[in-house]
Amino acid sequence: MTQQSAGAAGTDADPVEVAVAIDVGGTAMKCAVVDGAGTVRHTERHDTDADRGPDAVVAAIGDVAAGLADTARARGLTPRAVGLVVPGVVDEVRRVAGYSANIGWRDVPFGELIDARTGLTTALGHDVRAGAVAEARLGAGAGSDNVLFVAIGTGIAAGHVLSGVPYPGAHGAPSELGHVQVVCTDGPRCGCGRYGCLEAVASASAVARRYGEAGGDRVAAAEVVRRAVAGEERAGRVWRQTIELLADGLITAIRLLDPEVIVLGGGLAEAGAALLDPLHAAIMERLAFQTMPRLVAAALGDQAGCIGAALLALDRFHAGFAVGSATGT
Incomplete structure (x- = not known):
């Protein structure tokens, strides 16, 4: 078709x-x-x-x-x-x-x-x-030479762009942010075979799964966010946990890459301020001596x-x- x-x-x-x-x-x-x-x-x-x-x-x-x-x-x-x-x-x-x-x-x-x-x-x-290249040159990261693009959807993946050029890594698999371990004990099993990866606990699919495990009905992550914003306690608890886990993953990327701007894309980024504002605050709490990069939503969509x-x-x-x-x- x-x-x-x-x-x-x-x-x-x-x-x-x-x-x-x-x-x-x-x-x-x-x-x-x-x-x-x-x-x-x-x-x-x-x-x-x-x-x-x-x-x-x-x-x-x-x-x-x-x-x-x-x-x-x-x-x-x-x-x-x-x-x-x-x-x-x-x-x-x-x-x-x-x-x-x-x-x-x-x-x-x-x-x-x-x-x-x-x-x-x-x-x-x-x-x-x-x-990441598109967002860095023409989208939300335009005008910056050091851009980290993070796609948060069914999984979590990232791309690092320096002066408009994507960093390819030595073996074709750089910036695997989704497989940074953020839950050290009793974390869920990731598709990569390990436990506690960021993707396994903070992707859109993980948000929906954790909401169900907390006693909620089976709904998509976007609905969990909507309910959290509306004041539902169960959804709010799941969403706050998600923000903390994403901040744990992103602070690792900031420590290693020191990006000027982090562009968030993927389905979960459509939450807008409900994601960006608390995530910014959570990262700030973890920064210590480093400079906070700009945190923005992607501009080019799918x-x-x-x-x-x-x-x-x-x-x-x-x-x-x-x-x-x-x-x-």
Whole structure:
């Protein structure tokens, strides 16, 4: 199943350089044609259909990328590169998706495959780090050189951006904030196999679970927050615990990275002031000698991944990387 919508078109008299952008999730692929200013010119949404197996998903991504490039040309736009961002472990230099638990692939050479399928050079990135790039350059972190983006949704993930460039780590898995241990004893088991990780206790799914364990009915995290703000004691207790746990995780990141600004995205960040205000206060209590970074909500919503993918793709093109080349020419 595919959903499409169109944005502003270019004209023959005014050709616009764009990138094809694909943000692959466990259930859906968010897709777009994006220009160098970060303006989304066209969007599509496709089911990932991960149950078909990793090989089928990889083939579908190639088809979607080629189709988006054709759509851009038909609209008078000039596609220069493809930006593909995926979850899991990503080797951005070799352009290889090492592992994704949600989709099941291992060591997929996406760069070479998409180059060959589209005739365009391809940048491969991590989905959260791409969102971090978009927020750092064009969103809530714009104007700052040291930005930590933290996505708090079903899980918790982070991306660290320095002077507009995401830090990739030595092994493709930096800034794993969700797996910082914040509950040392009797913490819940995390998806990574360990206990007491931040993701296991303070993500949106964890908030909903803890509310149920406290005797509440089965509701989403957003409803728990709404009830907490409205004065329900059970929800308030769960939410206060969540704030304290998030502060414990973020203070570790502040100690290590000393960011100028922390941008909070993901579903839980939609709580707005109900999250930002008490979290700011809780971090301040833990700061000691360090400087408090600005704490802000993300500005680009669920388009951040696609916009970031496009920025990485155009970076690659303008750096002179040839089609099918891992190192450039």
